[in-house]
Amino acid sequence: QQDGGRLDLIVQPEPPGLMLGLVQNGPTQMVAGQIYEGLLRYNQDLEPQPSLAKEWEISDDGMTYTFKLQEGVKWHDGEPFSAADVIFTTKFLQDNHARFRGAFSHVESVEAPDDNTIVIHMKEPYGPFINAFEAGSMPIVPKHIYEGTDYATNEMNNTPIGTGPYTFVEWEKGSFIHLKKNPDYYLDGLPHIDDLYYRVVPDAASRAVAFETGEVDVLPGGAIENWDVARLTKMDNVCSTSEGWEFFAPHAWMWLNNREGPTSNKLFRKAVMYALDREFVKDVVWNGFGKVPTGPVSSKTNFYTDDVPQYPHDPEKAKELLKEMGYDGTPVRLLPLPYGETWQRWAEAVKQNLEEVGISVDIDSADVAGWNEKTANWDYDMAFTYLYQYGDPALGVARNYIESQIQKGSPWNNVEGYVNPEVDAMWEAAAVEPDNAKRQDMYTEIQQKIVEDVPVAWLLEIEFPTIYRCEVKNLITTGIGLNDGLRDAWIEQ
Amino acid sequence: MSVLKITDLSIALPQGADRGFAVQQCSYEIAAGEILCVVGESGSGKSMTANALMGLLPEGVSVAGGTAYFGGKDILTVSEAEQRALRGDRIAMIFQEPMTALNPLMRIGDQIAEVFEAHKRHRPAERRQKALELIREVQLPDPEKIVRAYPFQLSGGQRQRAMIAMALALEPELLIADEPTTALDVTTQAQILKLILDLRERRGMAVMFITHDFGVVAEIADRVIVMRYGEIVERGSAVEVLENPQHDYTKRLLAAIPSGLVPASTEVAKAPALEIRNLKKTYRIGGGLFRDARVVQAINDVSLTIARGEVLGLVGESGSGKSTLGRAVVRLVTPESGEIIVSGTDMAALGEAELRAVRYKVQMVFQDPYASLNPRHRVMRALTDGPIAKGVAKEKARERARALMETVGLGADAVERYPHEFSGGQRQRIGIARALAMDPELIIADEAVSALDVSIQAQVLDLLRDLRRRFDLSILFITHDLRVAAQLCDRIAVMQKGKLVEIGPVSEVFLNPQHSYTQTLLAAVPGGGWGKAAQ
Amino acid sequence: MAIAVAIFSRLLKAAITLLAIAILNFFLVHAAPGDPATVLAGEAGAADPQMIADLKARFGLDQPFYIQLARYVGNIMTLDLGYSFRQGQPVLDLIMERLPATLILTLTAFWISLLAGVALGVAASARVGKFTDTLITGAALLFYATPLYWAALMAVLVFSVQLGWLPGFGYETVGSGYGGLARAWDILKHLILPALTLGLFFMAVYMRMTRASMLEVAQQDFVKTAKAKGLAPSIIRRRHILRNALLPVVTLAGLQAGQLVGGAVLTETVFAWPGIGRLMFESLAARDYNTILGVFLVSAAMVIVFNIITDLVYRLIDPRIGQKA
Amino acid sequence: MTFWKRFITNRGALFGLAILIAVLLLALLAPLLFPRGPWAMVQRPFLVPFSTDGLPLGTDTLGRDVLAGLVYGARVSLLVGLVSTVMALLIGVPLGALAGFYGKWVDEAAMRFTEFFQTIPNFALAIVLVAILEPSLTSITIAIAIVSWPPVARLVRAEVMSVTRREYVDAARLAGLSNMHILVRQVLPNTVSPIIVMASLMVATAILLESSLSFLGLGDPNIMSWGFQIGAARTVIRSAWWLSFFPGAAIVLTVLALNLIGEGLNDALNPHLSRKGRS
Numbered sequence A: 001q002q003d004g005g006r007l008d009l010i011v012q013p014e015p016p017g018l019m020l021g022l023v024q025n026g027p028t029q030m031v032a033g034q035i036y037e038g039l040l041r042y043n044q045d046l047e048p049q050p051s052l053a054k055e056w057e058i059s060d061d062g063m064t065y066t067f068k069l070q071e072g073v074k075w076h077d078g079e080p081f082s083a084a085d086v087i088f089t090t091k092f093l094q095d096n097h098a099r100f101r102g103a104f105s106h107v108e109s110v111e112a113p114d115d116n117t118i119v120i121h122m123k124e125p126y127g128p129f130i131n132a133f134e135a136g137s138m139p140i141v142p143k144h145i146y147e148g149t150d151y152a153t154n155e156m157n158n159t160p161i162g163t164g165p166y167t168f169v170e171w172e173k174g175s176f177i178h179l180k181k182n183p184d185y186y187l188d189g190l191p192h193i194d195d196l197y198y199r200v201v202p203d204a205a206s207r208a209v210a211f212e213t214g215e216v217d218v219l220p221g222g223a224i225e226n227w228d229v230a231r232l233t234k235m236d237n238v239c240s241t242s243e244g245w246e247f248f249a250p251h252a253w254m255w256l257n258n259r260e261g262p263t264s265n266k267l268f269r270k271a272v273m274y275a276l277d278r279e280f281v282k283d284v285v286w287n288g289f290g291k292v293p294t295g296p297v298s299s300k301t302n303f304y305t306d307d308v309p310q311y312p313h314d315p316e317k318a319k320e321l322l323k324e325m326g327y328d329g330t331p332v333r334l335l336p337l338p339y340g341e342t343w344q345r346w347a348e349a350v351k352q353n354l355e356e357v358g359i360s361v362d363i364d365s366a367d368v369a370g371w372n373e374k375t376a377n378w379d380y381d382m383a384f385t386y387l388y389q390y391g392d393p394a395l396g397v398a399r400n401y402i403e404s405q406i407q408k409g410s411p412w413n414n415v416e417g418y419v420n421p422e423v424d425a426m427w428e429a430a431a432v433e434p435d436n437a438k439r440q441d442m443y444t445e446i447q448q449k450i451v452e453d454v455p456v457a458w459l460l461e462i463e464f465p466t467i468y469r470c471e472v473k474n475l476i477t478t479g480i481g482l483n484d485g486l487r488d489a490w491i492e493q
Numbered sequence B: 001m002s003v004l005k006i007t008d009l010s011i012a013l014p015q016g017a018d019r020g021f022a023v024q025q026c027s028y029e030i031a032a033g034e035i036l037c038v039v040g041e042s043g044s045g046k047s048m049t050a051n052a053l054m055g056l057l058p059e060g061v062s063v064a065g066g067t068a069y070f071g072g073k074d075i076l077t078v079s080e081a082e083q084r085a086l087r088g089d090r091i092a093m094i095f096q097e098p099m100t101a102l103n104p105l106m107r108i109g110d111q112i113a114e115v116f117e118a119h120k121r122h123r124p125a126e127r128r129q130k131a132l133e134l135i136r137e138v139q140l141p142d143p144e145k146i147v148r149a150y151p152f153q154l155s156g157g158q159r160q161r162a163m164i165a166m167a168l169a170l171e172p173e174l175l176i177a178d179e180p181t182t183a184l185d186v187t188t189q190a191q192i193l194k195l196i197l198d199l200r201e202r203r204g205m206a207v208m209f210i211t212h213d214f215g216v217v218a219e220i221a222d223r224v225i226v227m228r229y230g231e232i233v234e235r236g237s238a239v240e241v242l243e244n245p246q247h248d249y250t251k252r253l254l255a256a257i258p259s260g261l262v263p264a265s266t267e268v269a270k271a272p273a274l275e276i277r278n279l280k281k282t283y284r285i286g287g288g289l290f291r292d293a294r295v296v297q298a299i300n301d302v303s304l305t306i307a308r309g310e311v312l313g314l315v316g317e318s319g320s321g322k323s324t325l326g327r328a329v330v331r332l333v334t335p336e337s338g339e340i341i342v343s344g345t346d347m348a349a350l351g352e353a354e355l356r357a358v359r360y361k362v363q364m365v366f367q368d369p370y371a372s373l374n375p376r377h378r379v380m381r382a383l384t385d386g387p388i389a390k391g392v393a394k395e396k397a398r399e400r401a402r403a404l405m406e407t408v409g410l411g412a413d414a415v416e417r418y419p420h421e422f423s424g425g426q427r428q429r430i431g432i433a434r435a436l437a438m439d440p441e442l443i444i445a446d447e448a449v450s451a452l453d454v455s456i457q458a459q460v461l462d463l464l465r466d467l468r469r470r471f472d473l474s475i476l477f478i479t480h481d482l483r484v485a486a487q488l489c490d491r492i493a494v495m496q497k498g499k500l501v502e503i504g505p506v507s508e509v510f511l512n513p514q515h516s517y518t519q520t521l522l523a524a525v526p527g528g529g530w531g532k533a534a535q
Numbered sequence C: 001m002a003i004a005v006a007i008f009s010r011l012l013k014a015a016i017t018l019l020a021i022a023i024l025n026f027f028l029v030h031a032a033p034g035d036p037a038t039v040l041a042g043e044a045g046a047a048d049p050q051m052i053a054d055l056k057a058r059f060g061l062d063q064p065f066y067i068q069l070a071r072y073v074g075n076i077m078t079l080d081l082g083y084s085f086r087q088g089q090p091v092l093d094l095i096m097e098r099l100p101a102t103l104i105l106t107l108t109a110f111w112i113s114l115l116a117g118v119a120l121g122v123a124a125s126a127r128v129g130k131f132t133d134t135l136i137t138g139a140a141l142l143f144y145a146t147p148l149y150w151a152a153l154m155a156v157l158v159f160s161v162q163l164g165w166l167p168g169f170g171y172e173t174v175g176s177g178y179g180g181l182a183r184a185w186d187i188l189k190h191l192i193l194p195a196l197t198l199g200l201f202f203m204a205v206y207m208r209m210t211r212a213s214m215l216e217v218a219q220q221d222f223v224k225t226a227k228a229k230g231l232a233p234s235i236i237r238r239r240h241i242l243r244n245a246l247l248p249v250v251t252l253a254g255l256q257a258g259q260l261v262g263g264a265v266l267t268e269t270v271f272a273w274p275g276i277g278r279l280m281f282e283s284l285a286a287r288d289y290n291t292i293l294g295v296f297l298v299s300a301a302m303v304i305v306f307n308i309i310t311d312l313v314y315r316l317i318d319p320r321i322g323q324k325a
Numbered sequence D: 001m002t003f004w005k006r007f008i009t010n011r012g013a014l015f016g017l018a019i020l021i022a023v024l025l026l027a028l029l030a031p032l033l034f035p036r037g038p039w040a041m042v043q044r045p046f047l048v049p050f051s052t053d054g055l056p057l058g059t060d061t062l063g064r065d066v067l068a069g070l071v072y073g074a075r076v077s078l079l080v081g082l083v084s085t086v087m088a089l090l091i092g093v094p095l096g097a098l099a100g101f102y103g104k105w106v107d108e109a110a111m112r113f114t115e116f117f118q119t120i121p122n123f124a125l126a127i128v129l130v131a132i133l134e135p136s137l138t139s140i141t142i143a144i145a146i147v148s149w150p151p152v153a154r155l156v157r158a159e160v161m162s163v164t165r166r167e168y169v170d171a172a173r174l175a176g177l178s179n180m181h182i183l184v185r186q187v188l189p190n191t192v193s194p195i196i197v198m199a200s201l202m203v204a205t206a207i208l209l210e211s212s213l214s215f216l217g218l219g220d221p222n223i224m225s226w227g228f229q230i231g232a233a234r235t236v237i238r239s240a241w242w243l244s245f246f247p248g249a250a251i252v253l254t255v256l257a258l259n260l261i262g263e264g265l266n267d268a269l270n271p272h273l274s275r276k277g278r279s
Ligand SMILES: Nc1ncnc2c1ncn2[C@@H]1O[C@H](COP(=O)(O)OP(=O)(O)OP(=O)(O)O)[C@@H](O)[C@H]1O
Pocket: B013, B014, B017, B018, B019, B022, B040, B041, B042, B043, B044, B045, B046, B047, B048, B049, B058, B059, B060, B061, B212
């Protein structure tokens, strides 16, 4: 292992801010994940690993979680880090972090018996809870900076202070974010790299060029369009990996509006599933990356099963189903995800598939804001989306299928309007079941039922290959990938 | 000893032009210290000759033959560089349009000094000084200021003087002046002519003076040549040509000139066709939030009457408010106070809609025969639009239009043609027909013949006289040409700076002018002496 | 003096226009579907109604529309462009950070296109109908017809990727530690491609205009006067024709210089140039209202400033203006 | 010489006209030439041009026929170009005409209004408008029209002002014709030539604008257009240059053709001005 060097990465799009406690979108996590830390990290099998907590313990009844914190940890401004910061963080995030709020709704109380210990008491056992401590889910924020201030407008948001391996240096808007090695990092010998530059390049083709011309060393997943991946990986001394996304396991599907229109008919939805040539999309649009999903749970996530009804590409079957239902040719609107060319092509391919079996499709168009507005207000017939699974069906999957999560105004829940009380009950029970074997059975059944009902059309388990120069070693060591990976990375000189 | 000797000069025009040669087989010479006037109708090739001598023929036009010896060389065939060396140095030229002949972005002094620069005379510092001297010589007021002035700050006459200063800079042996006074008003014209005569005296240079105004010829010419269709039809001393013309065309030209003869004033009928009382119109130009506007009193308390069947001439120099008065009468300009009474109605007080109903009573014949007819409408439409709007049945209006075309001597069939198919004089007759089509009581003719050639001018004047007799029309005849006014009008009104300074029967105003301004105006008429002598 | 008064009255008018534009923009921008809160929440990958409500309250979006408008108008009257909640920074700071990059790019493009355009136009007009003229006019037509972004893509492809002569994107070498001249040189290298592609189109425009204007002025009487003085053709062309022919070019240049500031969206996007065109585009996508409005206002102000500059230049060239009164 | 004769003696204009007619024909015949439409995935993706029978220009990222896309794209470009120009004329001509004809406060008000639109950079305004209205053929056309009318209004105003000062307009007033009659029958017809010339150039500009919007992802996703093709091909420009080259060339050619026609019209309609300028 060698120290030193500089690493240039792409961040896309430019993050709105770096204060991870306030902003949790993807690019923010990727950059701020080097500045802030959570209590835990997760390896690629989604097992917890030490981070700010060096040890932890869960009581047998699943009601008490005890964390021992690292010693000698300092904030980037030199202030000492202690359990008080963690307690403060739980309050801070209650106000600002939706996902945290969800997970902590199962918590009764938090206490700090001493400066290095945190004890969390649960209201009920909640199996997935142990998966909610990485930097993105629960970034520890500095109490001495935020206590008693208006968090949103605190000046320090622009010069974030964390405990992580890299400290913030400079952010030239529209151009780059510069981080540098934290010399006082509590783990000896870490990190290895001196400087990190996160480069903002708005155009996908330019990003590819940036890598080719050597300006950039790492292209995180999704930074370039898939068509360039094959080309770049063929270059000398270029490595690529699909690892580092296990925790998120991005899962793409098409919401089919269960409330009205042809899509409210289960036969129609099934026809859609048969009509889609998902393998073709995977091969052509995604250049062979990813995997055709069998249902709502990603094969990378815990409690996955493939023992569910299957929907191969079968246009004839689709046509039959449509005939059976008496589809009258009413056109349906298709809302693609405005995340670049790949997604646009995907929508075009889907449209073509559907039109081949006689469904007439109009592609709606909207930018990110319009997409949010339309999906949040259920103004669509079919809409693309993809969501993270956060390692556990209870965290990342359930929200999309249970009735209580039908909430107008947000596009991150049961937007399709799927209502099945039987399944709802099973979700609820599975979440608080402490025994993992039993949970597996319950989730298997859930998956079978949902796949039979086809509330949405599952499209792809997305794989985002990370492309980098082979000199960069240990780039991805956890299931969270680049978001907290640079702690261990080093550059061979 | 001739300065310039032209032999058999021919100038070819490009294909598609009105004729093959602008100038054909012309020969003449100019002696030192002599003023040769070149006269002739528009398009007769006067300017082309001058341009050829300067080597400034427009693209497509070329010298087809002949020689022009100047200082021992044929200047038509010397190289471009040699020609350039001659230009401005030994041959200089002044153009017709003083308003556009100077570079608007350069100071007058610099433009004059440029002549020295072009011929590498004097050191740069001295050039300025020389320019100043020249400006003095052409009698421009306040020379120090003029050197630094831009053309737009000078009046037309002043610009023309600046042009002359430029032309005189290197004391040329030959000065070519292409209608240098046509665009100027009479008083200014008189000054410029005097200047040229003076300079000729002092410098002894030869002058080739192009004009179509025989008054000017009478004033300055030593010798005259008359051109027509590119050929010289007559030549001789000024006296010979003016008093004893040989060629038919010259005779016709001279006959067509409105003579200075003052007809006895005719008795005027009683009932007034138009009464103007205390009319005022002020223009405000420019100005804005923070700037004072420039105020021009275009009509300042003018009162006058025109009797039925009378022709009232309105004269005065440029900018004196003649047009404004005429346009106020027809309400193309709205006066701010005063009355305009046409057969009992005060036109000045009418609203938009009422006005439209009575507008036909006063019609106008415009100055520019090219701009006053819509190029996209056939003559028929020009003649019938108005009557139809007034309520005349379509068929009747058409019939009337044909009849009127006969009246103005163009033939009934001409109604189906477009304006561009007529000559300037013919268009002016259409303009008159259009005015008549409305059955007006009064016609305002604003410089209706100024843009026309003398011969055509005469035809139109005849037509007006004839019409007035036949229809008992009243005419307000606006002009700056006193000769023309004298020929046609019963009474003359003289305007100066918005005020009516004198009004009376023609004979009185001309022979016994009361106001000093009228006197200056009369004195400035070119060839005044010659006109009277002819009598 | 007259000039000072004229400028003052222009500025006053400009301020009124700007205010009206700001209000119109406010309506425009708010008419777009979605709002910054949902976008921000959306990007977080998870959100609950509470989060969205919190964000809306934080951004002041829970207020009635007219109050938002009144607040905004009140703000800009005190020259305060507001706060970008998305970026956590005052809008003015954001814009000031980006403006230099845009100005460098657009002004370079502007001068290149103006100087080259006028030079080519003069060259073409001097040889009307000859081969040089045909060549220049042909090239101009081609540039005129080429979509800017396409030219940009092709330029990157050739000069950056294939030949490797010039950097294909960005404003400077990030983290190079260059200072002073080295930095200037570095920026210059980055500037060449975007400035050229942006300038090509305008160069064509100026070239055509200059050529036409030169030919027209060459017909005017005073040129004949100049010839009659015996001046050499080159002097006539420069001193008499060109100066007069420049007047319409200046007018057009003024109009376009103003537009360039906000009009470089495409170039900035393709070349990853951190200017305000891109800021506008990205803020629009994020519905970062105050930022879009700020950019619009600043670029509108730029247009007005350039108009005033144009007028001043015009006065310098043309003595007739402003002195008549 | 008649207008038409002058026009066809201009080689450039004739060339432009030929191209435009060719493009028009292709656009009209598109459904006959490619009955499956431009979106059908007909073959393997990324087929190189001139390598496969029946697919002369190769296939794109999804295996769609590039030529079919070009031909259908022509329809959009021409449609957007023409319709937006007509719309811009419908706004600009009346506004400019009224301003120029009536002068005074009407003029002042109209010109302030126009200035207003000119103060917001053109392309930025188009982007915002499309974003607000959400991209569709209609919204794009409207947005382009809205950003293109101000120059029309200014031109028409200037022309109308100068024509209104001609004496034949005074003559028409004296004839008792109403203002509207004068404006519509006497004045406007005499301003058409510069408007026609401008319109031909506006069509060209509109085509460029549409393609730029499309390139930024603000196109109508249901409609194949040239800008869309380039935008979509941008990401693969390195491996499949032809995907952006052909539509780019199509735009250049069409816009070039329109410009040539515009110049030809200009020369033919204003013979005095052009005599010198034409080669
Ligand atoms: N640039 C040109 N191209 C072709 N023909 C021309 C050109 N300039 C003048 N002409 C023609 O040449 C002939 C002579 O014109 P010229 O200008 O010499 O007349 P002129 O006697 O000076 O008339 P005016 O009194 O109107 O100035 C006319 O028939 C005119 O139509």
